Amino acid sequence: MTSYTPTQLFETLRSFDTEIGLVGPDELANRDPGEHPQNFEAGVMAFPATTEAVARLVSWCGRENVAIVPQGGRTGLVGGNISRPGELIISTARLSAIDMLDPAERTAVAQAGVTLQALQEAAGRHGLTTGVDLPSRGTATIGGMVSTNAGGILAFRNGVMRHQVLGLEAVMPNGEIFRDLTRVVKVSAGPDLKHLFIGGEGAFGIVTRVALKLESRRAARATALIGVANAEAALSVIGHFRDLPFALLEGAELMWQRFIRDSAETFGLDLGWLEPETAAVLLIEVSAESVAVATEALESGLEELWGPAGLTGGIVAQSLDQARRFWQLREESHFIYRFHPGAPSFDVSVPPRHLDDYVAGLRARLKTIDPAYDAYVYGHIADGNLHLSIANVDTSAADHLLPIEDAVYTGVTETGGSFSAEHGVGIEKRHAYQTFCHPEKQALARQLKALLDPKGLFNPGKVPF
Amino acid sequence: MTSYTPTQLFETLRSFDTEIGLVGPDELANRDPGEHPQNFEAGVMAFPATTEAVARLVSWCGRENVAIVPQGGRTGLVGGNISRPGELIISTARLSAIDMLDPAERTAVAQAGVTLQALQEAAGRHGLTTGVDLPSRGTATIGGMVSTNAGGILAFRNGVMRHQVLGLEAVMPNGEIFRDLTRVVKVSAGPDLKHLFIGGEGAFGIVTRVALKLESRRAARATALIGVANAEAALSVIGHFRDLPFALLEGAELMWQRFIRDSAETFGLDLGWLEPETAAVLLIEVSAESVAVATEALESGLEELWGPAGLTGGIVAQSLDQARRFWQLREESHFIYRFHPGAPSFDVSVPPRHLDDYVAGLRARLKTIDPAYDAYVYGHIADGNLHLSIANVDTSAADHLLPIEDAVYTGVTETGGSFSAEHGVGIEKRHAYQTFCHPEKQALARQLKALLDPKGLFNPGKVPF
Numbered sequence: 001m002t003s004y005t006p007t008q009l010f011e012t013l014r015s016f017d018t019e020i021g022l023v024g025p026d027e028l029a030n031r032d033p034g035e036h037p038q039n040f041e042a043g044v045m046a047f048p049a050t051t052e053a054v055a056r057l058v059s060w061c062g063r064e065n066v067a068i069v070p071q072g073g074r075t076g077l078v079g080g081n082i083s084r085p086g087e088l089i090i091s092t093a094r095l096s097a098i099d100m101l102d103p104a105e106r107t108a109v110a111q112a113g114v115t116l117q118a119l120q121e122a123a124g125r126h127g128l129t130t131g132v133d134l135p136s137r138g139t140a141t142i143g144g145m146v147s148t149n150a151g152g153i154l155a156f157r158n159g160v161m162r163h164q165v166l167g168l169e170a171v172m173p174n175g176e177i178f179r180d181l182t183r184v185v186k187v188s189a190g191p192d193l194k195h196l197f198i199g200g201e202g203a204f205g206i207v208t209r210v211a212l213k214l215e216s217r218r219a220a221r222a223t224a225l226i227g228v229a230n231a232e233a234a235l236s237v238i239g240h241f242r243d244l245p246f247a248l249l250e251g252a253e254l255m256w257q258r259f260i261r262d263s264a265e266t267f268g269l270d271l272g273w274l275e276p277e278t279a280a281v282l283l284i285e286v287s288a289e290s291v292a293v294a295t296e297a298l299e300s301g302l303e304e305l306w307g308p309a310g311l312t313g314g315i316v317a318q319s320l321d322q323a324r325r326f327w328q329l330r331e332e333s334h335f336i337y338r339f340h341p342g343a344p345s346f347d348v349s350v351p352p353r354h355l356d357d358y359v360a361g362l363r364a365r366l367k368t369i370d371p372a373y374d375a376y377v378y379g380h381i382a383d384g385n386l387h388l389s390i391a392n393v394d395t396s397a398a399d400h401l402l403p404i405e406d407a408v409y410t411g412v413t414e415t416g417g418s419f420s421a422e423h424g425v426g427i428e429k430r431h432a433y434q435t436f437c438h439p440e441k442q443a444l445a446r447q448l449k450a451l452l453d454p455k456g457l458f459n460p461g462k463v464p465f
Numbered sequence: 466m467t468s469y470t471p472t473q474l475f476e477t478l479r480s481f482d483t484e485i486g487l488v489g490p491d492e493l494a495n496r497d498p499g500e501h502p503q504n505f506e507a508g509v510m511a512f513p514a515t516t517e518a519v520a521r522l523v524s525w526c527g528r529e530n531v532a533i534v535p536q537g538g539r540t541g542l543v544g545g546n547i548s549r550p551g552e553l554i555i556s557t558a559r560l561s562a563i564d565m566l567d568p569a570e571r572t573a574v575a576q577a578g579v580t581l582q583a584l585q586e587a588a589g590r591h592g593l594t595t596g597v598d599l600p601s602r603g604t605a606t607i608g609g610m611v612s613t614n615a616g617g618i619l620a621f622r623n624g625v626m627r628h629q630v631l632g633l634e635a636v637m638p639n640g641e642i643f644r645d646l647t648r649v650v651k652v653s654a655g656p657d658l659k660h661l662f663i664g665g666e667g668a669f670g671i672v673t674r675v676a677l678k679l680e681s682r683r684a685a686r687a688t689a690l691i692g693v694a695n696a697e698a699a700l701s702v703i704g705h706f707r708d709l710p711f712a713l714l715e716g717a718e719l720m721w722q723r724f725i726r727d728s729a730e731t732f733g734l735d736l737g738w739l740e741p742e743t744a745a746v747l748l749i750e751v752s753a754e755s756v757a758v759a760t761e762a763l764e765s766g767l768e769e770l771w772g773p774a775g776l777t778g779g780i781v782a783q784s785l786d787q788a789r790r791f792w793q794l795r796e797e798s799h800f801i802y803r804f805h806p807g808a809p810s811f812d813v814s815v816p817p818r819h820l821d822d823y824v825a826g827l828r829a830r831l832k833t834i835d836p837a838y839d840a841y842v843y844g845h846i847a848d849g850n851l852h853l854s855i856a857n858v859d860t861s862a863a864d865h866l867l868p869i870e871d872a873v874y875t876g877v878t879e880t881g882g883s884f885s886a887e888h889g890v891g892i893e894k895r896h897a898y899q900t901f902c903h904p905e906k907q908a909l910a911r912q913l914k915a916l917l918d919p920k921g922l923f924n925p926g927k928v929p930f
Contacts, residue, residue, distance in 0.1 A: 102816075102818055104700055104704065104817060104818055105816055105817050105818050105849075107816065127708075148653055149652075149653040149657070150653070151650075151651040151653070155650050155651050156650070159624070159628055159650055160650060160651055160653075162657065163624055163628045163650075167881065172905070172909075176905050177905065178903070178905050178906060178909070179903045179905070179906075180903060180906060181881060182814070182881050182882065182883050183816045183881035183882075184814035184815070184816055184848060184849050184850070184881065184882055184883055184886070185616075185620050185621070185624055185625060185628075185814075185848050186616040186620050186625055186814045186845070186848050186849075186850045186883065186886040186887050187614075187814060187883040187885070187886065188613055188614040188615070188616070188625075188664050188883075188885050188886060188887050188888060188889045188890075189883045189884055189885040189889075189890060189894070189897075189898065189901075189902060190664075190666075190885075190890050190898050190902055190906075190907075190910060190928050191661060191664065191665055191668070191669070191910045191913065191928070192614070192627065192660055192663070192664050193906055193909055193910060193913075195657055195660035195661075196656060196660075198657070199653050199655075199656065199657050200656055201655075203656070204656070211881070216707065216708050218710065220710075235569055239569065242681065243592075243681050245683065245685075245711060245712070245713070245752070245753050245754035245758070246710060246711040246753075246754065247710070248710070287710070288710050288711075289710035289711065293710070349647070349649035349650075349651045349652060350649070351567075351570055351572065351648045351649055352569060352570050353567055353569055353570050380651070383649060383650050383651050384570075384649050384651070385649070385651045416632065416646060416647055416648035416649065416676070417647065417648075417649055418647050418649055418651070418652040418653075418654045419654055420652070420653050420654040420655075421649070421651040421652065421653060422651050422653050423653060424653045424654075425653075425654060425655050429654070433654065433655050436654075437654060437655055438643070438644045438645060440637070440641050440642065440643050440644065441643060441644075441645060441655075441658055442655075444637075444643070444658055444917075445655060445656045445658060447916055448656065448658075448913070448916070451912055451913070451916060452909075463655050463656070
């Protein structure tokens with residue numbers, strides 16, 4: 001599509017616009033490419049500091065037929081950031097200002113390159129926080145989280161990024177700036193086209209600025225790990241705490257046996273309190289007006305639920321440090337790859353009523369492929385979002401992935417779930433998109449892509465465009 | 466565009482599909498057209514009972530170049546349901562089933578013609594309710610509420626319809642069915658095109674089925690009316706109750722002086738407890754684990770805030786009946802038209818920090834047009850959604866509306882608000898749309914309309930398509 005080598009592109013852009021920071025192939029080769037080793041293959045990265053500079057770059061690329069890969073924190077897990085020689089990476093790193101933050105309105109306007117943690121810290125100074133939280137908060141950017149419609153820990157209560165975005169600015173493939181920076185939740189003023197950019201994975205535009213809702217942050221918390229027989233039991237615990245009038249559910253993460261066992265071993269947590277055959281462990285956190293009230297809510301709730309929900313052991317964190325260590329068990333899930341390098345990993349949504357059937361069926365389907373296969377299963381139980389990594393797979397074998405994908409995706413769409421819950425499509429879920437996304441919706445998406453980006457220059461090869 | 470008279474259309478459709486209920490010009494002339502007298506001008510209404518029947522009708526209309534106006538409860542306030550001779554009204558009245566409702570999942574799948582109240586009653590049997598509530602609940606349909614992205618009373622907490630929709634099915638102008646009925650909140654599986662239909666006002670498709678989140682319903686409540694000096698004082702009261710750990714804010718409606726005075730007179734509420742010069746009255750409702758806790762939370766909160774927020778009188782409802790009468794003051798706003806028939810009415814969102822300046826500026830701008838002009842101002846204060854009706858306007862005078870629109874919309878967009886908060890564009894806000902919607906967004910909306918509905922047969926003349 002382009003006639004530029006990386007070096008030619010670097011040299012040409014240096015003379016085109018001296019205001020735009022640029023990094024070329026030599027320097028980029030020494031930087032950390034983030035979650036995917038091919039993220040920096042393009043070899044040239046631009047750092048525009050304003051929306052207008054992004055627009056100038058996009059217009060130039062349009063004239064020159066240079067494809068563009070936008071990058072934020074490069075924490076994406078499905079290859080949505082990979083780039084190839086001849087393409088230009090546009091980084092949002094210099095779009096790093098929080099333009100405004102209003103504690104009374106509970107709104108913030110942040111440029112795309114602001115990290116989640118930076119926004120959380122700014123909001124935290126006013127007793128507020130972001131409605132979406134996720135483990136990669138220190139690196140993930142607001143723009144990237146909008147582009148992938150990130151979900152995380154609080155989606156059962158606050159929704160996902162799509163539900164937190166009040167307004168948005170983006171540069172479209174034609175170089176024009178889409179401006180829709182309302183800061184109000186109620187807008188019924190014609191088609192709400194900003195949703196094309198939310199979860200659009202850069203196919204329709206580069207998000208440059210976002211107006212977000214903020215939520216109250218309650219510091220007084222209590223945290224527990226509870227042994228449960230299945231997802232249904234975990235959901236009954238969650239149902240109790242979701243309805244409490246004097247405490248708020250802040251987290252509900254379920255870790256099935258293989259995951260919690262290997263995680264506890266990795267991070268040195270003694271599971272002696274847990275009956276050995278327990279199917280899963282629920283990490284639950286509630287907040288209240290004081291730590292004492294939160295702890296009392298948690299302890300009395302669990303006592304009440306013990307028999308009815310068939311709970312099989314549990315510990316309540318006795319300190320903030322212990323609570324942090326409970327969360328580490330769940331959040332630092334990279335330990336899986338130490339046990340099983342390259343383990344195929346998935347991220348599905350399953351309506352909660354179907355979770356137990358789904359997990360049992362998945363394990364059975366994996367065994368029919370290879371009796372050694374097993375799944376690490378963990379995730380955001382209250383909204384049905386499961387993360388899965390498949391153990392004991394010989395990833396060097398050709399075609400090892402297709403039967404596993406079949407096993408993982410069976411029944412997900414039919415029961416009202418999604419083959420990608422919060423990671424997006426990128427390059428890794430393209431086959432699933434083509435298989436499970438309704439054909440009419442795929443056709444419409446292709447038409448929109450042709451309309452907005454007729455040359456196909458925006459993040460080519462992702463979603464499947 | 467069409468060669469059919471209403472009678473010809475009626476006769477032709479009767480023979481085309483005997484399964485589809487039809488009402489012709491004679492019978493329709495005797496029915497209540499709903500909020501707008503021109504809703505039934507088309508004279509022919511079809512009542513398909515299945516999505517497939519809607520699709521058959523749409524395909525037939527496409528072949529015959531017959532334009533379509535979808536109608537739900539006809540409670541829309543901006544003329545989005547008006548129809549003209551030669552067009553076909555497609556009513557969702559027979560799409561009236563609740564397909565499923567899962568209390569553990571807190572989800573429901575409802576056909577488009579289900580009324581909000583019917584869904585609330587079904588959910589109420591499980592201690593749940595819809596996340597969106599509004600005064601026309603007995604008539605407004607889920608399909609219509611999705612198509613206009615309705616907001617209502619709880620948007621400050623739960624968002625608007627867009628934030629409550631998990632999945633959606635719609636018939637597109639090409640007669641194909643768009644199916645995307647996930648029941649999970651986390652979906653990042655390619656462009657989320659269902660948002661074209663949410664708030665699309667029927668321009669891109671007819672919504673036939675919706676999967677919705679449900680929310681906990683807490684019956685134990687306390688309700689008060691409080692005199693406040695301005696929106697800022699009301700927002701400080703709301704801020705207190707939004708952060709309470711043992712009570713939940715269920716409603717925060719502000720009624721400025723002219724509105725509360727005339728409403729109290731209409732519904733026979735004694736305002737003797739209110740200092741006569743008080744600028745506005747805040748209706749506030751909280752829920753808790755018991756009525757006693759809710760009442761205590763409300764009373765102690767107001768006591769604490771009395772001095773700091775400059776409150777000037779208040780009454781706490783002593784019974785459910787009194788609470789209902791407080792809500793009547795706010796919800797039965799049609800009384801305005803008894804005082805001022807045809808009063809021009811508006812529905813704007815203003816970021817809360819700008820509310821007082823906006824209301825003061827509006828009053829001043831109205832006085833410069835005509836010293837007799839005044840505004841009824843009331844609305845959902847926590848999310849900045851104001852409803853406005855202009856008093857003392859000679860609506861028979863030519864061109865009376867344009868200067869009033871100028872006065873109402875001045876500053877709304879610039880401060881991050883919206884010219885239409887929850888009523889949509891329809892025909893009445895077309896001028897505002899053309900003036901205040903960003904040109905790039907308008908251009909993109911037109912391109913999408915041309916792509917999806919090249920003949921312009923879906924709800925023509927609305928939004929401005």
